[in-house]
Amino acid sequence: MKNYLELSKEVQEAKEAGKAIVALESTIISHGMPYPQNVKMAREVEQIVRDNGAVPATIAIIDGKIKIGLTDDELEMFGNSSGIAKVSRRDLPQIIATKQLGATTVATTMICAEMAGIETFVTGGIGGVHRGAETTMDISADLEELSQTNVAVICAGAKSILDIGLTLEYLETKGVPVIGYETEVLPAFYTRKSEFKLGFSTDSVDTIADTMKAKWDLELDGGLVIANPIPEEYAMDEAYINGIINQAIKEAEENNIVGKDATPFLLGKVKELTDGKSLDVNIELVKHNAKVGSLIAVSFNNKKK
Numbered sequence: 297m298k299n300y301l302e303l304s305k306e307v308q309e310a311k312e313a314g315k316a317i318v319a320l321e322s323t324i325i326s327h328g329m330p331y332p333q334n335v336k337m338a339r340e341v342e343q344i345v346r347d348n349g350a351v352p353a354t355i356a357i358i359d360g361k362i363k364i365g366l367t368d369d370e371l372e373m374f375g376n377s378s379g380i381a382k383v384s385r386r387d388l389p390q391i392i393a394t395k396q397l398g399a400t401t402v403a404t405t406m407i408c409a410e411m412a413g414i415e416t417f418v419t420g421g422i423g424g425v426h427r428g429a430e431t432t433m434d435i436s437a438d439l440e441e442l443s444q445t446n447v448a449v450i451c452a453g454a455k456s457i458l459d460i461g462l463t464l465e466y467l468e469t470k471g472v473p474v475i476g477y478e479t480e481v482l483p484a485f486y487t488r489k490s491e492f493k494l495g496f497s498t499d500s501v502d503t504i505a506d507t508m509k510a511k512w513d514l515e516l517d518g519g520l521v522i523a524n525p526i527p528e529e530y531a532m533d534e535a536y537i538n539g540i541i542n543q544a545i546k547e548a549e550e551n552n553i554v555g556k557d558a559t560p561f562l563l564g565k566v567k568e569l570t571d572g573k574s575l576d577v578n579i580e581l582v583k584h585n586a587k588v589g590s591l592i593a594v595s596f597n598n599k600k601k
């Protein structure tokens with residue numbers, strides 16, 4: 297396995313020095329937003345991680361290697377290339393074997409982070425159970441990964457294009473802790489609130505780090521979801537964004553867009569219908585997650601020593 301991993305100089309030095317490291321996904325760069333906004337966002341998020349005491353490790357598949365941490369040139373190349381494969385667990389072997397450029401989803405970033413010994417991962421929002429999944433069985437691989445891979449995921453909740461209630465039920469069934477950070481309800485990505493109350497909330501990053509440590513000390517495999525709401529000043533109006541999402545879902549159904557194509561279509565349609573405001577919100581919530589996730593990573597790293 298180690299033959300497939302390639303750590304950047306910054307990440308390797310952080311490992312040797314025993315510093316906290318935060319994993320970052322690459323799908324948000326290649327499929328989440330246009331160039332050059334994507335590269336600018338990625339660099340800003342990496343810097344936020346550094347400013348809060350941790351070391352960023354953006355993960356991607358390049359030339360048959362799992363890159364744990366990208367150089368500035370690799371980040372630029374990755375953000376400006378076309379035809380990059382979106383890589384989930386099932387795709388990882390073939391993308392590595394054929395030496396294609398691959399962007400890691402939440403699920404694959406978790407897999408690669410665990411391979412590299414990184415326990416904390418920052419993203420925008422997790423995938424989940426799609427609306428209508430009781431007939432389509434359209435459930436994100438992110439949820440299954442959370443049930444078996446030992447990485448804590450800091451996010452702004454589940455993407456609000458999903459069935460959030462069923463997503464929470466699935467996580468509960470799989471024994472995945474969902475911890476609200478400074479919130480008692482699950483945030484819904486673009487908005488700070490949903491109707492779903494969480495069983496465990498805290499205002500302390502140290503309590504979250506203690507929970508991570510206790511879980512894995514007890515050999516309870518699987519990840520944790522740390523639900524971190526978007527800051528108030530950037531949150532979208534709930535009725536407005538829900539109306540937009542419902543319209544986007546209707547168009548996806550009319551065009552028979554399902555499976556792995558559904559999420560990119562829906563997010564793209566939401567961006568179009570909000571005149572780009574949803575993209576600005578996405579960037580702000582990722583930045584906020586990077587700050588909180590880095591503080592959690594530093595606290596957890598100190599408790600491990």
